Amino acid sequence: MSHERFAALITDLTTMLxxxxxxxxxxxxxxxxxxxxxxxxxELADARPGFSVGTHAERLIxxxxxxxxxxxxxxxxxxLRSAALxxxxxxxxxxxxxxxxxxxxAGPVRLTSSVVVEVIRAAxxxxxxxxxxxxxxxxxxSELLSAAQRGVHVDLILExxxxxxxxxxxxxxAAATFAALRHQATFWHWPAARRAASGNPRAALHAKLIAADxxxxxxxxxxxxxxxxxxxxxxxxxxxxxxxxxxxVAHFRALTDPRTGVLQRLR
Numbered sequence: 001m002s003h004e005r006f007a008a009l010i011t012d013l014t015t016m017l018x019x020x021x022x023x024x025x026x027x028x029x030x031x032x033x034x035x036x037x038x039x040x041x042x043e044l045a046d047a048r049p050g051f052s053v054g055t056h057a058e059r060l061i062x063x064x065x066x067x068x069x070x071x072x073x074x075x076x077x078x079x080l081r082s083a084a085l086x087x088x089x090x091x092x093x094x095x096x097x098x099x100x101x102x103x104x105x106a107g108p109v110r111l112t113s114s115v116v117v118e119v120i121r122a123a124x125x126x127x128x129x130x131x132x133x134x135x136x137x138x139x140x141x142s143e144l145l146s147a148a149q150r151g152v153h154v155d156l157i158l159e160x161x162x163x164x165x166x167x168x169x170x171x172x173x174a175a176a177t178f179a180a181l182r183h184q185a186t187f188w189h190w191p192a193a194r195r196a197a198s199g200n201p202r203a204a205l206h207a208k209l210i211a212a213d214x215x216x217x218x219x220x221x222x223x224x225x226x227x228x229x230x231x232x233x234x235x236x237x238x239x240x241x242x243x244x245x246x247x248x249v250a251h252f253r254a255l256t257d258p259r260t261g262v263l264q265r266l267r
Contacts, residue, residue: 006067007079013056014083019091022084024048025060029080032073035065093241100222100234113229115218115238116210117143123152123212128249129224130157130207132167134174136226141180148184156181157188157252157263159205165192167204175266177224187266194262208236214246 014022028047032040044057064076100112120127120143127147148154158174160166166173166189175187190205208224211217220236222228239245255261 002067003071006063006071009059009063009067010079010083013060014087017056019084019087021048021053022080022087025057026077026080026084028077029073030077032076034073035061035069093243095240096238098218098220098236098238100220100229100232102233110238111230112218112220112222112234112236113139115236116140116224116229119210119212119216119218119238120144120147122216123147125152126213126249127152127154128157128209128211128217128252129155130205130209130252131174131224132159132204132206132208133223133225133228134158134177135224137177137224137229140224140229141178144178144181145184148181154181154185155188155252155256156185157205157207157256158266160189160192164189165195166190167202167206174224188256188263189266190262191264194264198262209248211245211249211252214249215242216240217245217248219248 024047025044028043029040041054041057041061044060045054064071068076096115097107097109098112098115099109103109103111117139120140127144129144144154156175156178158178159168160173160175161168161170164173168174173189175189178185178187190203192201195201195203208222209217209219217239218236219239220234222232222234222236228234239248255263256265258265
C-alpha cells in the first residue's frame with residue numbers, strides 16, 4: 001500500500017477535473033466505507049456526468065482499492081475537498097500571457113486588446129491606467145467612459161510631451177487622447193521639476209498597465225495605441241493574484257500621494 005501514490009493520483013485528477021466536480025465526488029464518498037466494486041464508480045459517474053468521467057472515476061476507485069484500502073470514504077472525501085480548495089486558490093491567482101500581433105501554436109495566450117477591455121469591465125470601484133504613449137483606442141476610451149458612468153474612479157497616469165518636460169515627442173502628450181474623459185477621470189503626470197529632483201531630468205514615465213480595483217491587472221509592453229494593442233509584436237501578463245495586484249496599485253498610489261509622491265495631478 002502507498003498513500004503517497006494515492007495522493008499523487010488525487011493530485012493528478014485535480015488537474016483534469018473542475019473543483020466543483022471534486023466537491024460532488026467528495027459528497028458521494030463521505031458516506032462510503034470502502035472502495036467496494038463497480039457500484040461506487042457508477043455512482044460517481046452519475047453524480048457528475050461528462051466526457052471521460054467514468055474513466056476518471058474508475059481510476060480513483062482502483063487507486064483507492066490498491067493503494068489505500070485502509071482509508072474510509074470520509075478520508076478520501078476530505079482529500080478531494082482539500083484538492084478542490086487548493087485548485088480554486090491556484091486558479092484565482094493564475095497568471096496568463098497576453099500578446100499583440102502574430103500568434104503562434106506555442107501555447108495558449110490572450111490578445112492584448114481583449115484583455116484590456118476585460119480588465120476595464122472588471123472594475124467596480126477603481127481603475128488605474130498608466131501608459132507612455134496613447135493614440136486612437138476608441139474602444140478603450142468608450143470602456144473607460146462606461147466605467148466612470150457606473151461609478152468607477154478612474155486614474156490616468158500618462159507621459160507628457162517633450163514641450164511639457166516629458167519624454168513623448170510631439171506637441172501633445174498622451175493625455176490628449178483621453179480628452180473625452182477630462183471631467184470623468186483624474187489625470188496625473190510627472191512634472192519636469194520633479195524629474196530633475198529625482199536626479200535624472202531625462203527619465204520617462206514608461207509604465208504600461210491597467211489595474212481593476214486590487215483584484216486583476218494587465219502589465220504589458222504595449223502602449224495604449226491601436227497599433228500596439230493589435231498589430232505590434234507585444235507581450236504582457238494578466239495578474240489574477242490580489243496580493244500582487246494590491247502591491248502594484250499601492251506603489252502607484254504612493255507615487256500620486258500629494259505629500260510624498262513624484263506624480264502630480266494634471267489640471
